[in-house]
Every structure is written in C-alpha cells, then in structure tokens.
Amino acid sequence: MKVTNNYGLPEALVRALSRDEYTKGSSDYSVTGLLTPPKVALLRERYQDEMEMDVSEKMYTFLGTALHNALEKTLMPENCTYEERLFTTVDGTTISGAIDIQEKTPQGTVVWDYKVTSVWSVMREKTEWIEQLNMYKWFVETVKKEKVCGLKICAFLRDWSNNGRGEGYPDSSIVVVDIPMWTSTQAETFIRERLNAHKMGQMAHDFGDELPACTDQERWMSETTFAVKREGRKTAIRVLTDADEAKEMAVKENGYVEVRLGEPRRCAGDYCGVSKWCNQYQGEKHEPV
Numbered sequence: 001m002k003v004t005n006n007y008g009l010p011e012a013l014v015r016a017l018s019r020d021e022y023t024k025g026s027s028d029y030s031v032t033g034l035l036t037p038p039k040v041a042l043l044r045e046r047y048q049d050e051m052e053m054d055v056s057e058k059m060y061t062f063l064g065t066a067l068h069n070a071l072e073k074t075l076m077p078e079n080c081t082y083e084e085r086l087f088t089t090v091d092g093t094t095i096s097g098a099i100d101i102q103e104k105t106p107q108g109t110v111v112w113d114y115k116v117t118s119v120w121s122v123m124r125e126k127t128e129w130i131e132q133l134n135m136y137k138w139f140v141e142t143v144k145k146e147k148v149c150g151l152k153i154c155a156f157l158r159d160w161s162n163n164g165r166g167e168g169y170p171d172s173s174i175v176v177v178d179i180p181m182w183t184s185t186q187a188e189t190f191i192r193e194r195l196n197a198h199k200m201g202q203m204a205h206d207f208g209d210e211l212p213a214c215t216d217q218e219r220w221m222s223e224t225t226f227a228v229k230r231e232g233r234k235t236a237i238r239v240l241t242d243a244d245e246a247k248e249m250a251v252k253e254n255g256y257v258e259v260r261l262g263e264p265r266r267c268a269g270d271y272c273g274v275s276k277w278c279n280q281y282q283g284e285k286h287e288p289v
Ligand code: SF4
Pocket: 037, 039, 040, 043, 214, 218, 219, 264, 266, 267, 272, 273, 274, 275, 276, 278, 279, 280, 281
C-alpha cells in the first residue's frame, strides 16, 4: 500500500500513522479477517501494491491503536486478562481471535471490546459488533471451556457533543453497549459459514474465476426511500420507506413521489479501499439500476 501525505503533515506523525500493527497471529484467518467480505479481502491482496491511502485517512485507525497501546501499559485488575489471542482449528483451518479484555466474575467471563467510533454507531444495532463479539464468546467457551455471561463494547465516541440531542443520544463520550448473546451452536454455524465463504472465494481467486459478490449487508446498502414532494416546494413533505404509502400521500397532497435509491455506502465511499478494481461496483456505476 502506498501512503501519500497530501496535507503536508510532519514526517514523525506520518511514520506513526503509517505503522500497520494488524496481525492474525499464526492462524489462517482471524475473526476480523473472517468478518471482512471475501471479495474485499481478495481484491486487497491482489492490488496490495497499487492501493493508495492518504495518511490523513488513517486517523481513526490510529486513535484505536493508540487507545489499545495505552491500555496495554495500564495495570489490569487481577480478574482481567488483556489482549489474549485464542486459536483453534475448524475443518483443518486454524482460526484465531484476539480479545481485548476477559473479565472473570462469579457468574462467568465477561468479554469486552474497546472501540473508537461514532455516536451514530451506538444509536443503532450494529450487526458487525454482534457477530464479532459472539465469535469471541465461542472462542472462550470452546478453547478455554469457560462460561461467558456477558458481551460488552466500551465505545469511545469521537464525535460526541455536550449539546447532542435526540432520542437515544448517548449521555457521555464513553459508553458501554451490551451485545446480545448467541448460543454456541449459532456462533459455530456462523463461523463455519464465514470460513466456507472465504474458502470458496480463495478457490475462485486461484482458478481465475469470478470472485463471489459482496452482499447488500457487506456493502452497507442504505434503504431506498420515497420522498413525497410538491411543485414549488424545495423540501420533501415526508420521506417514507413504503412506496404505496408514499403514493397515497402524494395523491392527498397533490404532489408526486421521488424515488431515492439506496446506495452501497461502503463502495461509494471506497471504505473497502478497492472499489476502483471491483467489477461489481464499477459495473453498476455504468449501468445504474
Ligand atoms: S466496491 Fe463494494 S462490492 Fe466491490 S469489493 Fe468494495 S464493498 Fe464489495
């Protein structure tokens, strides 16, 4: 990956921000790797040398790493294990998961994960967090044979404001989010599905076949909405998610319906880093649906 410095940041900072501390240990796949869409992982591997990122875009990753480094240097309470990577083998493939904190309590182990994130992330249910923490739960139960009694995210909200309002707006800049727990069987089924998806992707890659497409969920597809509008009025009267409801309202309001198609935000914002080499996204851009 080529790292550019388009905003003339000081060299010392550029070096600090450019360090990539991600590792999957000696496993074939890590939890993070399994959660990455196979197409994204394989395109990143294929275009590794051509990928480009400005150092300024690494701020959030850097804040996350800095937080973990600071915590690493802190003396942990005796009932807590910090940053332990657990390994196991599924169908001959080694997988691993690095858990931020395992806190032993009389009821069992609580698995904690630290995240530097946005207010928006904690105001809605985040599927990726549920999947990630339940995979960690499965590792603790399967590898260490310990009962897990809670899954928690400690979220550092980088854009929190004292003046923030609205239903569900967090009360403070650091909040704890409880994550719903799956059964061990559910988690194992999910892990096997992810593993199979990656193995199939790898096979397609090795044989020069079409890579498996990213799903709508993996592409962070936003919902298609229907704006009820009226000639001469700049803003929509209402924006609805149901087409029939919107049509009905448009008749009543003597207006019309504007369809706002959902957008694959991960692709459009190039959050996967490989959108320019992705035939799925590039094809759609040239042939809009
Ligand atoms: S551009 Fe979209 S569809 Fe293509 S790899 Fe990235 S996330 Fe997947």
